[in-house]
Amino acid sequence: MDPIILISLASVLLVGLVLLVFIDRKPKRPRGIYPTTRDANDPGPTGTGSTAVLDRPETDDAGPAGTAVAEPEAPVAAPVPAKDVVEAEESTAPELETPAPAAGRLARLRARLAKSNSIFGKGLLALLSTDNITDDVWDEVEETLLLADLGTEPTMELVDNLRERVTVEGSRDPQQVKAMLHEELVKMVDPTMDRRLDASRKEGRPAVMMVVGVNGVGKTTTVGKIGRVLVAEDRHVVFGAADTFRAAAAEQLATWGARVGVDTVRSYEDGADPASVAFEAVKTGIEQEADVVIVDTAGRLQNKANLMDELGKIKRVIEKQAAVDEVLLVLDATTGQNGLAQAKVFAEVVNITGIALTKLDGTAKGGIVVAIQRELGVPVKLVGLGEGPDDLAPFNAEGFVEALLD
Structure with a gap:
């Protein structure tokens, strides 16, 4: 057969195969781009501990309200919410922890606090329990209180009060000295202050x-x-x-x-x-x-x-x-x-x-x-x-x- 005819036939067959492939192939979206529509009542992105609904404004670029487009290779920032916040609904956590009761927590943690401040208490008691409390001893007491971050004015006040009581009562018994120091420190911390958290409903609001x-x-x-x-x-x-x-x-x-x-x-x-x-x-x-x-x-x-x-x-x-x-x-x-x-x-x-x-x-x-x-x-x-x-x-x-x- 003539070579020219053979080449012509081969060309026709090749074109036919190409057309067949394109006709049979279904159009596909680019990988990873899928428009999704969400109902206004449908929960949106969820954060730990809360179910959130994202309030998105209608824009021409984003399509109808509630439509989002995700592109994994080049993420596009979501439209800024109209109120710029997410409203919390009821938590869906299946199991909840039971916190320790508030009453008595300080007592349970007292050992930890005492350990970190042992130098403060022991140092003061040792100084105040000596047989002869000289001016040098009082200077050490003052220095100990300043190192404990008591502050200059409160330190001078506490030292003056203790000095007066020790002089008047004349006791060197460690237990009595501890009792005096305890009373003066409690006064400094001021137990009369209202330390309650304001965390109760009032006038119909939280x-x-x-x-x-x-x-x-x-x-x-x-x-x-x-x-x-x-x-x-x-x-x-x-x-x-x-x-x-x-x-x-x-x-x-x-x-x-x-x-x-x-x-x-x-x-x-x-x-x-x-x-x-x-x-x-x-x-x-x-x-x-x-x-x-x-x-x-x-x-x-x-x-x-x-x-x-x-x-x-x-x-x-x-x-x-x-x-x-x-x-x-x-x-x-x-x-x-x-x-x-x-x-x-x-x-x-x-x-x-x-x-x-x-x-x-x-x-x-x-x-x-x-x-x-x-x-x-x-x-x-x-x-x-x-x-x-x-x-x-x-x-x-x-x-x-x-x-x-x-």
Whole structure:
């Protein structure tokens, strides 16, 4: 056969095969791109401890309301929610932990506190129990109290009172000296201060608590532990994750809530407006008839005016719905006197009502309790004595002093 004819036939067959393949092949979407439609009542993204519904605005680019497009190789940021927050619904955690009762926590943790402050108590008792208390001994007593972060003014006051009593009573018996020291320290810590957390419903609305402080003091962990304290007292609690700048802060808080059945109001947008989250948290608490809404805020340095102004804004936005009943300042006890400068600025911006003192079982000195209360005029209400979930205790002046002198 003529080669030209053979080449022509082969070309025809090749074209036919190509056409056959294309005709038989069904059109496919690019891998990984699937438009999905969700009903407005259908739960959206779920965070630990809460079922969330994302309120998305209608946009021309995103298609009909509720439509989302996912591209695994090049993720596209989701549209900013209209309210920029996620509303919390009832937690679906199958098993809930039972927190330890709040009553008696400080007593159970007394050994830990006594161990960390043993030098303070033993040193003072040893000095005051000597046969001859000279001026040099009193200087050592004063130095011991200053090293315990008691502060200059309280130290001088305590030394003067002890010196007078020892002179008048003339006793060197260790038990009597311990009793005198105990009485004077209790006076310094001031058992008359109201240390109750304002966490009960009032006038048909939940109490609102803000938790503030600088970076790294353990605010989010403290919020989680406070939630456990209140759940142990059968309070209905709602968390507000208004720390929208630290990665995983909301997830961390939601995890704390999930353990004990506390709903967490949070945003899934990075850098969302913290005031909006706080507003929605209070709104959710009102709708659920909760006893208390606890709002966690981002850590901020006290010398950053714009961040402190933002803290004031969060409080003002919350107050559009309900008064802020409790503003708890979290302080790291190991920072000692350095924490007082932080406390002063926060007190000016948001009117601090109480102190939560963390890491008191570490290298902290017990005297910081007195110094803080004297400086701010507000009580220490909670103390953190360890890393465990129930290692946060309501503060008790008598129990605290007993632990120092144990």
